[in-house]
Amino acid sequence: MATQMQLAREGKVTDAMKRVAEEERIPAETIRERVARGSIAICANxxxxxxxPRGVGEGLRxxxxxxxxxxxxxxxxxxxxxxxxxxxxxxxxxxxxxxxxxxxxxxxxxxxxxxxxxxxxxxxxxxxxxxxxxxxxxxxxxxxxxxxxxxxxxxxxxxxxxxxxxxxxxxxxxxxxxxxxxxxxxxxxxxxxxxxxxxxxxxxxxxxxxxxxxxxxxxxxxxxxxxxxxxxxxxxxxxxxxxxxxxxxxxxxxxxxxxxxxxxxxxxxxxxxxxxxxxxxxxxxxxxxxxxxxxxxxxxxxxxxxxxxxxxxxxxxxxxxxxxxxxxxxxxxxxxxxxxxxxxxxxxxxxIAAHAADLVKGVPGAREWDLKMAQARKELDWQAQLDLAIDPELAREKRGARNPQDEGACSMCGDYCAVEIIHKYFDKRECPCND
CATH class of the missing domain: 3.20.20.540 (Radical SAM ThiC family, central domain)
Structure with a gap:
């Protein structure tokens, strides 16, 4: 039976390569090329x-x-x-x-x-x-x-x-x-x-x-x-x-x-x-x-x-x-x-360490994840924030234990929430640059 590397060198895109490509949002042919030259390994006995199957290496998460x-x-x-x-x-x-x-x-x-x-x-x-x-x-x-x-x-x-x-x-x-x-x-x-x-x-x-x-x-x-x-x-x-x-x-x-x-x-x-x-x-x-x-x-x-x-x-x-x-x-x-x-x-x-690096490396999906969190925070959408958290259970535990029920802001700022203030005064005014 041939290895993933041997098959890649023969020009074959295996099922494992296809699954890695789908997860990583990268073309399967790119995965094959990198497996063939060794810069990606698909560890799959x-x-x-x-x-x-998951891949490790160049351009991947x-x-x-x-x-x-x-x-x-x-x-x-x-x-x-x-x-x-x-x-x-x-x-x-x-x-x-x-x-x-x-x-x-x-x-x-x-x-x-x-x-x-x-x-x-x-x-x-x-x-x-x-x-x-x-x-x-x-x-x-x-x-x-x-x-x-x-x-x-x-x-x-x-x-x-x-x-x-x-x-x-x-x-x-x-x-x-x-x-x-x-x-x-x-x-x-x-x-x-x-x-x-x-x-x-x-x-x-x-x-x-x-x-x-x-x-x-x-x-x-x-x-x-x-x-x-x-x-x-x-x-x-x-x-x-x-x-x-x-x-x-x-x-x-x-x-x-x-x-x-x-x-x-x-x-x-x-x-x-x-x-x-x-x-x-x-x-x-x-x-x-x-x-x-x-x-x-x-x-x-x-x-x-x-x-x-x-x-x-x-x-x-x-x-x-x-x-x-x-x-x-x-x-x-x-x-x-x-x-x-x-x-x-x-x-x-x-x-967390891996994702912080992926943001810098431009790994597909990394920046989108952070952007969704930023948008949820702007809207004070707590359900979305908790769902997007890398450790949702801990986030829900902290949020639930230290905040009044259905409170928009968090108890860190309370009545002086910067997000609520800017919503109230900034978002309702037209930007001067539009004049």
Whole structure:
């Protein structure tokens, strides 16, 4: 079975491309052209049966991902399925199953069966858990263990996979030579780096990349090239290790595209505000405009409990500067496994950041949404305002709790509402310029 990229190169507009085009208000032929050259990825595993396809990349609405999944502390899958439902309800475009708890296979299968949106996975997590359980240590993992895990997750219907192929011995040596405050903070990056240092071998995900491409081509899995060397604090941003990995990822993008395998590239991390635009431009240049998927970036390290905000600040600039896909950050980041309320807040906050960028990028429909809200506010049409709100339930709750019934103005201004005043005195007079 051919991949979306292979079919696009043959000049075929697939059903998935048509659905993406309809959602994005862009001609289907434009979607096909961009899928063919790799600047758009349609993450749609052939075995994900109830998926509504969505595109990530050039000219499209900035997408939002929500992370869910079990942990060794909270191994029950049921709360994660409720988080999935909440993420979908709040408008997430994708979820990633980061499960490391009991029965990872069952957790993944249930999430994929339950999800109408894209599902991503991190095969290295499961391979590591398996190695620890069977052999007592992650360093006993074999490259065949990794490939078997990738194949199993692809067969189950994972639409995209984070693969830490760019964590090479050269990148680790550059990190050691330059020095870092926080070394490696990526969980997958630390797993594979520990394996490499213990075994004194190159990264098997890098050395067996052609075998990985075989699997991803078979199931049309989009590779999300993981940023295992991403900075975990602003002091480590844009250093030699991060950029060495990024150069490697650019080469791996080329190799995937030659096979007709779709690919995205993952990016930082914790980045000072004044370095974000440069990071986005570097990725787009080195990776030939492949879709860019970023965590944040978080613009400061001092706000645990509010990192959804530090992430949104960076996410908007990142998307304006070229990022295509924002991974949400919740108020629980750096503190705990997020609960369902954290998921809600994380998705809505990331969507606000994405929409703010889409206004600047001229994404179809973005400005129209804001204009409708402005018109509703001018008319003091509260029903329209609440319907147009990105989080209608919260808006209705605030409006209903703090305003008299059927009051035209809000309780912030009361009798001195600027909108009511200007309606009374300005709109009833003819404009002097008409004289």
């Amino acid at each position: 052939v075995n994900h049966e109830n998926l509504t 900035t997408k939002v991902n929500a992370n869910i999944g079990t942990s060794s502390t909270f191994p029950d899958i049921e709360p994660e399925l409720k988080k999935l439902d909440e993420a979908v309800r709040c408008g997430a475009d994708a979820v990633m199953d980061l499960s490391t708890g009991n029965n990872i296979d069952l957790s993944r299968k249930r999430i994929i069966e339950h999800s109408p949106i894209m599902v991503g996975t991190v095969p290295l997590y499961q391979a590591t858990v398996r190695s620890i359980k069977e052999h007592g240590a992650v360093v006993e993992m074999t490259d065949d263990d990794l490939l078997e895990t990738i194949e199993a997750q692809a067969k189950d219907g994972a639409d995209f996979m984070t693969l830490h192929c760019g964590v090479t011995r050269a990148a680790i040596e550059h990190m050691r030579a330059q020095g870092r405050v926080m070394d490696i903070v990526s969980r997958g990056g630390s797993f594979i780096a520990g394996w490499m240092l213990h075994n004194e071998q190159e990264n098997p995900l890098y050395e067996r990349y052609d075998d990985i491409l075989d699997i991803c081509e078979k199931y049309d899995v989009t590779i999300s090239l993981g940023d295992g060397m991403r900075p975990g604090c602003t002091a480590d941003a844009t250093d030699r290790a991060q950029l060495t990995e990024l150069i490697t990822l650019g080469n791996l993008v080329d190799r995937a595209w030659k096979r007709g395998v779709q690919v995205m590239v993952e990016g930082p991390g914790h980045v000072p505000y004044d370095q974000i635009a440069a990071n986005m431009k570097l990725e787009k240049r080195l990776c030939r405009n492949a879709p860019f998927y970023v965590l944040g970036p978080l613009v400061t390290d001092i706000a645990p409990g509010y990192d959804h905000i530090t992430s949104a600040i960076g996410g908007t600039l990142a998307a304006v500067s070229g990022a295509d896909f924002l991974c949400y950050v919740t108020p629980a980041e750096h503190l705990a496994l997020p609960d369902i309320d954290d998921v809600h807040t994380g998705v809505i906050t990331a969507r």
